[in-house]
Amino acid sequence: MANPNLFRSILILFFFFFFVTSLVSASHFIIGRVNNALDGTSANSHTIVMWNPTIGVNDNQTDIIGQTGNSGVDNLYMIDCELLNTPCQVGDNLSVKVLNIGDNYLTNTINVTVTGAGFDVADNLSLNSPPNITSILIEDSISSPLNEIDLVAASNRTVICNATVTEYDGQALQNSTAKLFHNSSFYSDSDDNNIHYSNSSCYVNSSYGAENESSIECRFDVTYYANYGAWNCSIYAEDNLSISDNRSDNTTLNQLLSIGLVSSADYGIVNATYVSDELTLNVTNYGNILVNLSLSGYGNSISDGNSMICSGRNISINYHKYNLSTSTPGTLSLSEFEQKYINLSSNIATRGFRLNYRENDLQEGVDDTNSTYWRVYVPTGVGLNCQGNIVFGATLAVGS
């Protein structure tokens, strides 16, 4: 049977031992210097974190750099690595870095080895200066008037977004991207030729400007059907510590009124006193705005009253007709022809057509093309070969 006195003695001894050891310090300080950022930002008041990478970053200790922290000295930090949940031991390699507290100032990570000395001094750290985009300009190749983008019908306009970046640490920009987007869109939206463009590999010219300055050139091939109105170009520059800056510039993209058709069409052989078969002419919107059509015709010269000049008698303008909405296939009599089609005239006539601009990025002619339908009546006495002109014009449709 156990001796109660012995048990009591052991209990007192253990209690005393644990009481005393709880009052005793066991510390191993890691001390280091953090230099100010090259842009002049002080390292003081930034948070530094230390952890043992073999244990994991969740077991960490932090300190405030400078006088308000443990060190009480400008630019210095002091962390007791024995306060880690898994206290440090001689030979441990601890990692130290300055955290980004939201102001984009941090450092890279360094390692310090715990020795048997009273404390250890880590290598110096330097606060990273974030890249600073000092200027940005968006423009196309037509610099006057300034701050306006003019599109090219049925083609692309190269729009250049240029920025100047200062990187005080002289670090290479590991990521320079830009987005160009209409004011109905947002930076993070996916690309759409009407409203949103991205360039994920802008050209960085590191030899540009003064020391530590670079230029970033981001090009966009803007299609003819990009929405008119206010556009924004935002450039994003990131250094090799993944710290970034971004800046935007606005511009106005002008309206483009443009249509496209085949350059010529042939009615084929039409006998005298007959109405030709229907000829379909497709009109494609090559601009960025809803269009109506203006139509006129002439034989040889404008306002000559003819629709076609023939080797014998000419065809009057009144015998050339069109329908902008409805096709009427088959053979037509003159009266049916007169009834279902509208006269072409020597004077310009504006007709509602409301041809939408292209919105389908994948294929032209899906939503941007409408058909027009044409016939001509050949009166008696007309020569064999006839040739005339139809003038198609694009006008702004109300409600564009």
Place this chain on the structure above:
Amino acid sequence: MRSYYLKIFVVVLGVIVFSLVFVKSLNQEGISLIEGKNNLYINNSFPVYASNLIKLNPLIEVVSHNVGNETIGFVNFYGGVGKDFVIQEGFYEIIVSHNTTLIFPEYG
């Protein structure tokens, strides 16, 4: 009889362990510190700043003590890094670079 000796043995063992871990300061003179960590109970009549203690004892690398769950330390580096706390009666850890004798300032 056997349990009596066992009790004596346990108490003696405790005293030995305690002695190995702590050096009790009965006065302010002649405390020998061995290279590395020394855990002391300092019973100092005259409080002294850690920075002053380090000036007097340049072989001290670190003086620290526990306040709650926190360790307050003063390190002999760059002229003194850390909270310059007052050393009064209590338990302290002093790390020295070589064997030395701890000296306290003389008053009066």
